Amino acid sequence: xxxxxxxxxxxxxxxxxxxxxxxxxxxxxxxxxxxxxxxxxxxxxxxxxxxxxxxxxxxxxxxxxxxxxxxxxxxxxxxxxxxxxxxxxxxxxxxxxxxxxxxxxxxxxxxxxxxxxxxxxxxxxxxxxxxxxxxxxxxxxxxxxxxxxxxxxxxxxxxxxxxxxxxxxxxxxxxxxxxxxxxxxxxx
Ligand SMILES: [Zn+2]
Numbered sequence: 747x748x749x750x751x752x753x754x755x756x757x758x759x760x761x762x763x764x765x766x767x768x769x770x771x772x773x774x775x776x777x778x779x780x781x782x783x784x785x786x787x788x789x790x791x792x793x794x795x796x797x798x799x800x801x802x803x804x805x806x807x808x809x810x811x812x813x814x815x816x817x818x819x820x821x822x823x824x825x826x827x828x829x830x831x832x833x834x835x836x837x838x839x840x841x842x843x844x845x846x847x848x849x850x851x852x853x854x855x856x857x858x859x860x861x862x863x864x865x866x867x868x869x870x871x872x873x874x875x876x877x878x879x880x881x882x883x884x885x886x887x888x889x890x891x892x893x894x895x896x897x898x899x900x901x902x903x904x905x906x907x908x909x910x911x912x913x914x915x916x917x918x919x920x921x922x923x924x925x926x927x928x929x930x931x932x933x934x
Contacts, residue, residue, distance in 0.1 A: 767792075767796070768792070769789055769792075770782050770784075770785070770792045770793075771788050771791065771792040772788055775788055801925070803891070805895050805896075805898075805924070806923045807923055807925035809925075836906075837902060837906045841856050841857055841905065842855070844868060857898050857899075857905070860901065865898065869897050869900070869901055869912050872911045872913050872914070874914035875912050875913050875914045875917040877914075878917045878918060878921070879896065879897065879921075892924060895924075896920045899920040899923065900912045900920040903916040903919050903920055
């Protein structure tokens with residue numbers, strides 16, 4: 747939606763945003779053998795340039811250590827792209843099966859699209875998972891938006907795990923990817 751004084755124009759868009767940033771302004775801080783001479787301020791100031799509301803919309807936030815020369819000599823990982831793609835396809839098929847069972851279009855039952863009562867029903871969140879999610883929300887580490895997005899992500903993690911209900915372990919993993927929740931000490 748582009749809003750200007752005289753007009754609002756809505757463009758169709760369905761995007762998947764993937765973004766990367768350095769650990770700090772100089773690029774040498776963060777995890778591993780950082781050589782940033784101004785840590786931790788360099789990292790904090792640089793990170794604060796991305797607003798909280800924007801970060802709240804990024805479901806998977808992962809810190810990756812720098813690749814070393816030794817890493818380049820390692821053998822390739824056991825699970826390659828093809829194997830990962832097959833797992834994703836299986837999880838996607840689970841979502842389509844749920845749509846079929848409900849007699850509704852598959853697009854409404856993709857985890858990323860779930861909302862409201864449909865999300866609650868599909869989530870099938872068990873008591874321990876709900877307790878963990880509730881604690882994250884009650885301690886102020888999860889916005890209302892974050893609750894919904896964490897639940898959707900936990901649903902996908904559960905689907906990848908072949909689990910019917912969302913269990914505590916799935917919620918915990920989803921919260922780990924929400925860096926703002928982890929930084930403030932929500933236990934996994
Ligand atoms: Zn730095």
